[in-house]
Amino acid sequence: DASVLPVESTLREGEQFANAFFDTETKVKIAKALDDFGVDYIELTSPAASEQSRKDCETICKLGLKAKILTHVRCHMDDARIAVETGVDGVDVVIGTSSHLREHSHGKDMTYIIKTAIQVIEFVKSKGLEVRFSSEDSFRSDLVDLLSVYSAVDKVGVNRVGIADTVGCASPRQVFDLVRTLRGVVQCDIETHFHEDTGCAIANAFCALEAGATHVDTSVLGIGERNGITPLGGLIARMVVADRDYVLSKYNLRKLKEVESLVADIVSFSSCGGLSMSWWLTNSVQINIPFNNPITGFCAFTHKAGIHAKAILNSASSYEILKPEDYGLSRYVHFASRLTGWNAIKSRVEQLGLSMTDAQVKLCTQKVKAMADVRPLAIDDVDSVIRAFHLDLTAAEE
Ligand code: HCA
Numbered sequence: 001d002a003s004v005l006p007v008e009s010t011l012r013e014g015e016q017f018a019n020a021f022f023d024t025e026t027k028v029k030i031a032k033a034l035d036d037f038g039v040d041y042i043e044l045t046s047p048a049a050s051e052q053s054r055k056d057c058e059t060i061c062k063l064g065l066k067a068k069i070l071t072h073v074r075c076h077m078d079d080a081r082i083a084v085e086t087g088v089d090g091v092d093v094v095i096g097t098s099s100h101l102r103e104h105s106h107g108k109d110m111t112y113i114i115k116t117a118i119q120v121i122e123f124v125k126s127k128g129l130e131v132r133f134s135s136e137d138s139f140r141s142d143l144v145d146l147l148s149v150y151s152a153v154d155k156v157g158v159n160r161v162g163i164a165d166t167v168g169c170a171s172p173r174q175v176f177d178l179v180r181t182l183r184g185v186v187q188c189d190i191e192t193h194f195h196e197d198t199g200c201a202i203a204n205a206f207c208a209l210e211a212g213a214t215h216v217d218t219s220v221l222g223i224g225e226r227n228g229i230t231p232l233g234g235l236i237a238r239m240v241v242a243d244r245d246y247v248l249s250k251y252n253l254r255k256l257k258e259v260e261s262l263v264a265d266i267v268s269f270s271s272c273g274g275l276s277m278s279w280w281l282t283n284s285v286q287i288n289i290p291f292n293n294p295i296t297g298f299c300a301f302t303h304k305a306g307i308h309a310k311a312i313l314n315s316a317s318s319y320e321i322l323k324p325e326d327y328g329l330s331r332y333v334h335f336a337s338r339l340t341g342w343n344a345i346k347s348r349v350e351q352l353g354l355s356m357t358d359a360q361v362k363l364c365t366q367k368v369k370a371m372a373d374v375r376p377l378a379i380d381d382v383d384s385v386i387r388a389f390h391l392d393l394t395a396a397e398e
């Protein structure tokens with residue numbers, strides 16, 4: 001179902017990315033870009049994390065964005081009290097429920113967790129705000145424990161319960177099963193959160209939706225703790241295939257590349273803020289849009305093999321499930337290689353404004369391929385071969 005609502009967490013989970021340092025101005029820029037893109041929810045770092053985090057939360061709430069602003073806090077009254085004063089539309093509450101986290105993180109038992117969760121939820125609701133309750137490390141938690149917390153919080157009117165694959169261990173089938181089971185237990189919406197440790201973050205999000213989840217946490221380029229979470233752009237690509245018209249009407253897809261480039265630039269250079277030049281030289285990392293990123297990777301709409309080029313020149317849908325023009329991007333037919341075919345070369349001949357018969361293009365293609373067998377070719381190299389071949393033809397005619 002493509003009507004999924006991304007809870008955009010670049011300004012919360014994304015701030016947990018190793019290379020992220022977001023000052024106020026940067027956070028405002030990111031929040032505005034996400035709002036322009038059309039996300040419904042923007043999640044911010046806990047105001048209890050630091051004084052500046054609290055102020056930034058207030059600043060973003062005052063921007064008057066269309067998106068609802070959420071903040072993310074531990075399941076504790078102290079945090080909840082700070083959160084409701086910031087001006088947010090909702091509070092996302094989280095507590096670890098696996099034995100790993102109960103024993104090594106907060107040391108609380110299930111009775112305490114349920115009692116505190118209910119107290120926090122009732123408090124946030126009494127302020128007229130939305131509230132979500134999530135269990136951290138859900139996939140390594142006891143199923144009976146999980147379902148009893150979720151059904152308890154559902155009964156007190158929580159807006160959403162959340163499942164989190166905190167360590168990235170879940171497989172799509174496990175996700176489907178857990179969400180399906182939970183769907184039968186609670187009435188409220190179901191939010192999901194997937195880490196990318198084993199490369200399943202988009203697939204898991206999609207399986208969750210198929211099983212009845214309503215919300216998916218994302219971040220731009222997937223930035224987050226360790227190697228991050230479900231990327232916004234990748235989830236969008238997945239959703240476009242499921243329901244293109246809906247996704248096109250809901251999101252400003254032509255802004256996707258801009259949002260991704262903005263965040264890539266910010267996390268590339270942010271680490272120099274206030275630090276010495278020598279620290280910066282050894283620790284700074286250039287972050288780029290990944291080469292194989294869905295939609296925005298540099299070769300996401302490049303077609304190379306002769307067979308592919310021929311079909312794509314006839315009809316784009318032959319080898320493209322997404323349309324580059326939906327994102328303000330363009331298709332590229334690669335022709336400077338030994339794998340090229342005469343249809344690709346013919347198209348290049350036409351782009352160069354030259355005229356040749358098909359038989360001549362085929363001969364010219366043989367020359368290109370022969371040269372490409374010897375060394376890698378640039379576009380200019382191929383253009384020179386084509387121009388020289390064309391010149392010979394005209395000379396022969398005269
Ligand atoms: C973390 C917390 C969290 C929270 C997810 C959620 C996770 O460990 O940093 O609120 O649903 O991955 O469990 O990001």
Ligand code: CU
Nearest residue numbers: 013166193225
């Ligand atoms: Cu997380």
